[in-house]
Amino acid sequence: MGRPRTFDEEAILDRAMLLFWRKGYEATSMNDLVEELRLGRGSIYAAFGDKHQLFVQALGRYLGRQADLLASALDDRQPALPQLRRLFETLLQSDSACSGAGCFSVNSIAELLxxxxxxxxxxRAGLRSAEDAFTAQLERARATGELTAAVSPRDAARLLLAQVQGLQILRKADQDPERLAASLNSVFELLRSPSAPAVTAPAADIAPAADPDRAGEPAPAA
Structure with missing residues (x-):
């Protein structure tokens, strides 16, 4: 009978997630994991499997947090398009919390697929979940007259999904908050019905998180 584990597996998985998020999969060595997690190789293998299995669990944890954020940020109590806009701002801000590394999911897709x-x-599961959540919100926007008749809720959701994924790549090269705000303002103006109020926000609302003491903390979504 093996000895009981004396560490918090969820806390260890959070630290692994942040390490992979900052460095990427290939650049993270087992020595890096041993040092960051403060566990021996045998303990890591016993609890999480090999490096790849640990990475998959860390990515799953990140995507689970994104799903939780989607579920908590979208409801039927406020206008739909402003809620979606605020959600995008939250996603972009939370993904700046890990030393400016961007979106862990987008980075992993770019590196490993x-x-x-x-x-x-x-x-794929994470993208489908986000698309479905956006679609439900945009169906509500169609019912309340916020969404233009020129696009279906599903197609609009796919456009927004491509927008937020693309912005995560672009902002790694250009973090100008004015350009980021202008891009979001443009896509929401395209989706807005002419009779609905404008859905815009200043650059300050989506600027990267400024507190360096939070750079290593798990993001709300992530």
């Missing part, structure tokens, strides 16, 4: 089946499965 199409060759990693486990990561591909997780990424």
């Amino acid at each position: 199409p060759g990693d089946a486990a990561v591909a499965e997780l990424a």
Whole structure:
């Protein structure tokens, strides 16, 4: 009978998630994990499997937090398009919390696909979940007259999904908050019905998190 584990597996998984998030999969060595997690190799293998299995669990944890954020940020009590806009701002701000590394999911897709089946499965599930959540919100926007008649809620959701994923890539090269705000303002103006109020926000509302003491904390979504 093996000895009981004396560490908090969820806390260890959070630290692994942040390490992979900052460095990427290939650049993170087992020595890095041993040092960051403060566990021996045998303990890591026993609790989480090999490096790839640990990475998949860390990515799954991040995507689970994104799903929780979607569920908590969208409801039927306020106008739909402003809620979606605020959600995008939250996603972009939370993904700046890990030393400016961007979105862990987007980074993993760029680094490991199409060759990693486990990561591909997780990424597809996460994207489908986000698309469904956006679609439900945009169906409500259609019913309340906020969404233009020129696009279906499903197509609008796919446009927004591509927008937020693309912005996570672009902002790694250009973090100008004015350009980021202008891009979001433009896409929401395209989706807004002419009779609905404007859905815009100043650059300050979506600027990267400024507190360096929070740079290593798990993001709300992530």
